[in-house]
Amino acid sequence: MERPPATYQVNGAELRRTRMRQGLGIQETATAAGIDRSYLQRLETGVRQRMRPGTYAALRTALGIDDDRLLAEKPEKR
Template sequence: MERPPATYQVNGTELRRTRMRQGLGIKEVAAAAGIDRSYLQRLETGVRQHMRPGTYAALRTVLNIHDDRLLVGEETAEKR
């Protein structure tokens, strides 16, 4: 059985684009995902790029994403 990676490398631009496309505020998404607003902001701006699996899963749940388009190199996942 394959173990999940220790962290996921997140595409901040896609994260921000997805959040804004859904009309959600940064504070709203951060609170719902159980993370700090400043942490989410650093992810979106590229200052931070890595997330632990549980945090990544929570963020995907809040944004109602069922693929890996938020990961670096997976921007086209929703088009597949």
């Protein structure tokens, strides 16, 4: 069985678009996900790009999504 990665690389622009489409404020989303507002802001602006699996799952739950649209695209293996 494959273990989840230690961190997930997120697409900050997609994270922001998703949050805004949901009509959620940055503080509201951060509180619902159990993270700091500044941490969420750094993710959205690309200053930070990685999240631990539990935090990523909490953010997805806070945004009401059940897919991996927030992940940065992985390069194809050759």
